[in-house]
Amino acid sequence: MxxxxxxxxxxxxxxxxxxxxxxxxxxxxGASSKLVAGVLAQDDCAIFSLQGCQDLVLGSDYVRGSKFTxxxxxxxxxxxxxxxxxxxxxxDIAAMGAVPIALLTVIRYPVAMSxxxxxxxxxGVRAACDHVGVRNVGGDIGTAERLxxxxxxxxxxxxxxxxxxxxxxxGDILCVTGRTGMAGAALQYFRSLxxxxxxxxxxxEHRLLNAWRRPDPLxxxxxxxxxxxxxxxxQDSSDGLKATIESLAAASDVGFTVDEARxxxxxxxxxxxxxxGRNILDLIFGDSVDFQLVFTVAxxxxxxxxxxxxxxxxxxxxxxxxxxxxxVIMRTANGAAKPLPGxxxxxxx
Amino acid sequence: MxxxxxxxxxxxxxxxxxxxxxxxxxxxxGASSKLVAGVLAQDDCAIFSLQGCQDLVLGSDYVRGSKFTxxxxxxxxxxxxxxxxxxxxxxDIAAMGAVPIALLTVIRYPVAMSxxxxxxxxxGVRAACDHVGVRNVGGDIGTAERLxxxxxxxxxxxxxxxxxxxxxxxGDILCVTGRTGMAGAALQYFRSLxxxxxxxxxxxEHRLLNAWRRPDPLxxxxxxxxxxxxxxxxQDSSDGLKATIESLAAASDVGFTVDEARxxxxxxxxxxxxxxGRNILDLIFGDSVDFQLVFTVAxxxxxxxxxxxxxxxxxxxxxxxxxxxxxVIMRTANGAAKPLPGxxxxxxx
Numbered sequence: 001m002x003x004x005x006x007x008x009x010x011x012x013x014x015x016x017x018x019x020x021x022x023x024x025x026x027x028x029x030g031a032s033s034k035l036v037a038g039v040l041a042q043d044d045c046a047i048f049s050l051q052g053c054q055d056l057v058l059g060s061d062y063v064r065g066s067k068f069t070x071x072x073x074x075x076x077x078x079x080x081x082x083x084x085x086x087x088x089x090x091x092d093i094a095a096m097g098a099v100p101i102a103l104l105t106v107i108r109y110p111v112a113m114s115x116x117x118x119x120x121x122x123x124g125v126r127a128a129c130d131h132v133g134v135r136n137v138g139g140d141i142g143t144a145e146r147l148x149x150x151x152x153x154x155x156x157x158x159x160x161x162x163x164x165x166x167x168x169x170x171g172d173i174l175c176v177t178g179r180t181g182m183a184g185a186a187l188q189y190f191r192s193l194x195x196x197x198x199x200x201x202x203x204x205e206h207r208l209l210n211a212w213r214r215p216d217p218l219x220x221x222x223x224x225x226x227x228x229x230x231x232x233x234x235q236d237s238s239d240g241l242k243a244t245i246e247s248l249a250a251a252s253d254v255g256f257t258v259d260e261a262r263x264x265x266x267x268x269x270x271x272x273x274x275x276x277g278r279n280i281l282d283l284i285f286g287d288s289v290d291f292q293l294v295f296t297v298a299x300x301x302x303x304x305x306x307x308x309x310x311x312x313x314x315x316x317x318x319x320x321x322x323x324x325x326x327x328v329i330m331r332t333a334n335g336a337a338k339p340l341p342g343x344x345x346x347x348x349x
Numbered sequence: 350m351x352x353x354x355x356x357x358x359x360x361x362x363x364x365x366x367x368x369x370x371x372x373x374x375x376x377x378x379g380a381s382s383k384l385v386a387g388v389l390a391q392d393d394c395a396i397f398s399l400q401g402c403q404d405l406v407l408g409s410d411y412v413r414g415s416k417f418t419x420x421x422x423x424x425x426x427x428x429x430x431x432x433x434x435x436x437x438x439x440x441d442i443a444a445m446g447a448v449p450i451a452l453l454t455v456i457r458y459p460v461a462m463s464x465x466x467x468x469x470x471x472x473g474v475r476a477a478c479d480h481v482g483v484r485n486v487g488g489d490i491g492t493a494e495r496l497x498x499x500x501x502x503x504x505x506x507x508x509x510x511x512x513x514x515x516x517x518x519x520g521d522i523l524c525v526t527g528r529t530g531m532a533g534a535a536l537q538y539f540r541s542l543x544x545x546x547x548x549x550x551x552x553x554e555h556r557l558l559n560a561w562r563r564p565d566p567l568x569x570x571x572x573x574x575x576x577x578x579x580x581x582x583x584q585d586s587s588d589g590l591k592a593t594i595e596s597l598a599a600a601s602d603v604g605f606t607v608d609e610a611r612x613x614x615x616x617x618x619x620x621x622x623x624x625x626g627r628n629i630l631d632l633i634f635g636d637s638v639d640f641q642l643v644f645t646v647a648x649x650x651x652x653x654x655x656x657x658x659x660x661x662x663x664x665x666x667x668x669x670x671x672x673x674x675x676x677v678i679m680r681t682a683n684g685a686a687k688p689l690p691g692x693x694x695x696x697x698x
Contacts, residue, residue, distance in 0.1 A: 036404065037513065042600065044441040044584060045408035045504070047511050050399060055385065059394035060453040060501060062489045095393040104409040106455075106499050140411045140499070150455050150489070152409060152501035155394070162396050164386065235393060251391065 002115050004142050011119045013039060015126050016136050023135050025101050027054055028227070029158050033101045038137035046137035048101060054156045059092035066110075066147035070212055075190055078117045080213045081149060082107075082124025088238065089153040090132055090217035091291040095236040097163040097226025098155030100134040100219060105151045108144035121147070132219055161226050163234035163295070168252035172232050172296035174320035177221050179266035180241045181280075182211035184288025189272045198275045200268070208268050215291050222293060224308050230301035237294050240287035242342040244294045245320075246328050252296075255327040258320035258340060285342030296322055351464050353491050360468045362388060364475050365485050372484050374450050376403055377576070378507050382450045387486035395486035397450060403505045408441035415459075415496035419561055424539055427466045429562045430498060431456075431473025437587065438502040439481050439566035440640040444585040446512040446575025447504030449483040449568060454500045457493035470496070481568055510575050512583035512644070517601035521581050521645035523669035526570050528615035529590045530629075531560035533637025538621045547624045549617070557617055564640050571642060573657050579650035586643050589636035591691040593643045594669075595677050601645075604676040607669035607689060634691030645671055 002010060016039040024034040031052030038046045063085050070076045076084075086103055093100040105125050109118050129136050139151070168174075186208045189200070200208065218236075225231040233252050237244045245256050263284060273280035297305055302318070309316040320331075329337045351359060365388040373383040380401030387395045412434050419425045425433075435452055442449040454474050458467050478485050488500070517523075535557045538549070549557065567585075574580040582601050586593045594605050612633060622629035646654055651667070658665040669680075678686045 033405075036511075041513065041515070042596075043514050044444040045406040045447075045502075045511075047445070048405040048407070049508060050403055050405055054399055056382075056397040056399055056405070056503075057394040058397070058451060058453060058487065058501075058503060060455055060488045060499075062455045062457055062491065062493075062497070062499065067493070092393040096396070098394075102407055104407060104501055106409055106411045108411055138407065139409045142411065144411075144416070148411070148497060148499075150409075150411070150497075150499045152407075152453055153394075154405075154407060154503075159398060162385075162394075164390070165392050166390070247391075 007115065007118060007141060008042065011115060012122055012141065015122050025099050025156065027099065027156060027158055029053070031156065033156050035135060035137065038135055046102065053159045055159050055162055057093060057096040057098045057155045057157060057162055058152065059089065060150065060152040061088045061092060062150040063088050065149040069187060069191055073190060075209055076212055078120035079124035082121035083128045084212065084215060085149040085151050086125045086128030087215040087217050087291070089151040090134065090219070091236045091238060093153045093155035094217040094219045094222040095163065095234055095293060096155060096157060097161065097222040097234065098157040099223065100132060100153055100155045102154040103129060103134055103136045103151060105136055105139040106149065107139065107141050108148040110146050111143050113147065132217060157226060163222065163226055163231055165233050165235050165248055165251035167232040168248055168254050168296040168322045169232060169298070170254055170322050170324040172298055172322040173302050173318050174245070174256050174258065174296055174322060176264070176317050176319055177218055177293045178315050179264045179269070180237055180290045180292055181269040181284040181288045182208065182266055183290050184286050185269045185272040185283050186211050188276050188278060188283065196275060200271060204268055204271065211290065217291060218293050220312060221314055224312065225295055228301065228305050228308060230297050230305045232296045232298060234293055234295035237290050237292040240285065240342060241294065242285040242340045243287065245340065248294065248296065249326065249328050253326065255323040255325045256320050257323055258330045260330050260332045262317065262319050264317045279341065281341035285340055287343055356464065356467060356490060357391065360464060361471055361490065364471050374448050374505065376448065376505060376507055378402070380505065382505050384484060384486065387484055395451060402508045404508050404511055406442060406445040406447045406504045406506060406511055407501065408438065409499065409501040410437045410441060411499040412437050414498040418536060418540055422539060424558055425561055427469035428473035431470035432477045433561065433564060434498045434500050435474045435477030436564040436566050436640070438500040439483065439568070440585045440587060442502045442504035443566040443568045443571040444512065444583055444642055445504060445506060446510065446571040446583065447506035448572065449481060449502055449504045451503040452478060452483055452485045452500060454485055454488040455498065456488065456490050457497040459495055460492050462496065481566060506575060512571065512575055512580055514582050514584050514597055514600035517582040517597055517603050517645040517671045518647070519603055519671050519673040521647055521671040522651050522667050523594070523605055523607065523671060524644055524646060525666050525668055526567055526642045527664050528613045528618070529586055529639045529641055530618040530633040530637045531557065531615055532639050533635050534618045534621040534632050535560050537625050537627060537632065545624060549620060553617055553620065560639065566640060567642050569661060570663055573661065574644055577650065577654050577657060579646050579654045580644045581647060583642055583644035586639050586641040589634065589691060590643065591634040591689045592636065594689065597643065597645065598675065598677050602675065604672040604674045605669050606672055607679045609679050609681045611666065611668050613666045628690065630690035634689055636692055
C-alpha cells in the first residue's frame with residue numbers, strides 16, 4: 001500500500017491530470033471561468049480565472065463512505081461510492097440552476113485499503129465528472145479509520161438568477177423532474193433480500209441499484225429553469241420528496257396542495273412496495289435520496305417551460321399548487337385532504 | 350439531543366445567521382465579492398455576486414475531528430477543534446495570497462453528542478471566522494459514528510497574482526514567516542506528560558497548547574507577498590517545514606540550501622526538546638502542523654519586502670537560498686552540508 005504523497009502522485013494525478021488540456025465554462029452573458037491550476041499543480045488551492053459578472057454558488061455534501069448500507073452489503077463498489085460522492089455534490093449546483101465549474105473531494109481511507117481500491121474510488125469521481133463535464137480540481141486525501149467521503153462543488157450562474165427556495169407564490173404550480181422513491185425502494189429491497197421469497201428480474205434489480213450506483217445531477221434541467229426565468233423556487237429532492245416540499249413551503253412562506261392522482265409512480269417502486277408489503281406513497285414521499293428537482297412555476301409560464309423540457313426530451317410532472325395557507329397537504333382522488341405521506345425531516349420541538 | 354434540522358435551526362443559524370447585515374470583500378483592482386445567500390438562506394448552496402476580474406482559489410482540508418490526539422487526551426475542547434477546522438482551511442487561502450470570502454464546514458457528530466457540545470464546535474468555527482473576517486456560508490451537518498470535521502475555503506485574488514509553488518528560481522531567498530515546530534512540540538510534550546518529571550510553567554504550557562487551540566492563518570502576510578509581487582513561490586507549512594521546502598523544490602525544479610544558523614528557534618520548542626531528549630532540529634523541521642508561510646523572493650526585492658513586513662509588525666526570517674541543483678540540504682555552522690532534519694512526506698517508490 002502506498003503512502004499519501006505516493007497515492008497523490010501515482011493514482012490521483014494520472015486520473016485527474018489531463019487538465020493541462022485546458023477547461024473553461026462560459027455563461028450566455030459572456031462571463032467565463034477558466035481553470036488555471038487544478039490537481040496537476042498540487043498546490044494549496046486550485047485557481048480559476050473569472051471574467052465578467054457572475055454569481056458563484058458553493059455547496060458541500062458529506063456522503064456516507066463505507067457507511068452506505070448497500071456498500072456494506074456488497075452492492076456498491078468503491079467506484080460506485082466515488083461516483084456518488086461527485087454526483088451528490090453536483091446535484092446541489094443543479095438545484096441552483098448553475099453551471100458546475102469545480103468539484104473538490106475529500107477521500108480518507110483506511111490504512112489497509114489497497115492502491116487498487118483507492119484508485120477505484122478516484123476513478124468513480126472522475127467518471128461522474130466526465131458525465132457532467134466538470135473537473136475535480138482538488139481536495140484532500142489521507143488515512144482514517146474507515147472510508148470517509150466529503151466534497152464541495154462550485155458553480156456559476158448569471159447575476160441574480162440562481163434558483164432559490166424562497167420565491168414560490170400562492171397559485172404557482174408545483175412540479176418535479178421525475179419519479180421519486182427509487183433510492184429508498186432500492187434500500188428496502190436489497191437490505192432484506194434474504195428475508196423474502198419474491199425477487200425482481202435481474203434487469204429490474206440492476207435498474208433499482210442504479211439509483212445509488214449512477215445518480216444523475218440534473219444540470220440541464222436546472223439550466224432550463226434558470227434561463228427560462230419561469231421557476232420561482234427550486235430544490236433537489238435529496239432529503240426525500242415530502243421534506244423537500246415542506247422545505248420549499250417554509251422558505252417561501254406558502255403551503256402546497258399535492259394532487260395524489262398526478263404524482264408520478266415508477267413501476268419499480270410499485271413492485272418493491274408490493275413485494276415488501278409497504279405503502280407505495282410512503283416510498284415515493286419518504287426519505288429517498290433521488291436528486292430530482294422539485295420546483296414551482298408561475299402558471300402563465302408553465303406551457304412554455306413544458307415545451308422547453310419536451311424539446312430536450314426531459315420529463316416534467318405537475319403535482320400540485322402553492323397555497324396561501326401554510327399547510328402542506330395531499331388531495332386524494334375522491335377530493336379528501338390528508339397529510340403528505342412519508343417521513344419528513346423531524347424537529348424535536 | 351436535537352435532530353439535524355433542529356440543530357440547523359436552533360444552533361447553526363443563530364450562530365452564523367447575522368449575515369443579513371451584509372458582507373463583501375473588495376480587491377484593490379476594484380473587483381468585489383458580495384454575499385447574497387449564506388447559512389440563513391438554508392438553500393442547496395451559498396451564493397456570492399462577483400464583479401470585476403478576479404481569480405478564485407478553492408481548497409479543502411479534512412481535519413482529524415475526534416481523532417486529534419490532544420482532543421482525545423482532553424487538552425482540546427469542542428470549541429478548539431471547530432476553531433482549528435476553520436483555520437486549517439483558511440490557511441490554504443493565505444498561502445495563495447488571496448482574500449478569503451467563504452468557508453464551508455462539514456460537521457458530522459456522534460448521535461450522543463449534546464446540543465451544547467455540538468454548539469461549541471460551531472462557536473469555534475464562528476470565532477475563527479470572526480478573527481479572520483470571513484463568513485461560514487454553508488456546509489453539511491448530521492450524525493456519524495464519531496466527530497468528523499472537513500471544510501472548504503474560497504478566496505479571491507487579483508488576476509494572475511495567486512502565489513503558486515512553482516515559481517522559485519535559483520538564487521531566490523528562502524524565507525519563513527515565523528518559528529516552526531510548536532505544534533509538533535506540543536504533541537511531544539502533552540501526550541507523554543505523565544511519563545516525565547520535568548514540567549513547563551503553566552503559562553508555557555498554555556502557549557504551547559495554543560499552537561493547536563488558536564492557529565492563525567497568515568492572511569495579511571499572504572496579501573503582502575501577493576501585492577508586493579516579490580514572492581516567486583509560497584506554501585503553508587502544514588505538512589512540516591522539511592516537507593514544505595521539499596515540495597517547493599519539486600514544484601519549482603530547484604534545490605535549496607538551508608542555513609542552519611538562520612533557522613528561527615522558538616524557545617518553547619527548545620525547552621520541549623530538552624525535556625523530552627529530542628533533537629531540536631527534528632522538531633523544527635518535522636511534521637509539525639504550524640501554518641507558517643514558506644516562500645521564496647528574488648534577492649533584489651527582499652529589502653523592500655522586509656520593510657513591508659516590518660511596517661506591519663510581522664516577522665520574516667531568511668533561512669536559505671534556492672539552487673540550480675535539485676538537492677535540498679542544510680549548511681551547518683562549520684560549513685558542512687547535511688540532509689534536512691525531520692521526517693518529510695514519504696514516497697513508497
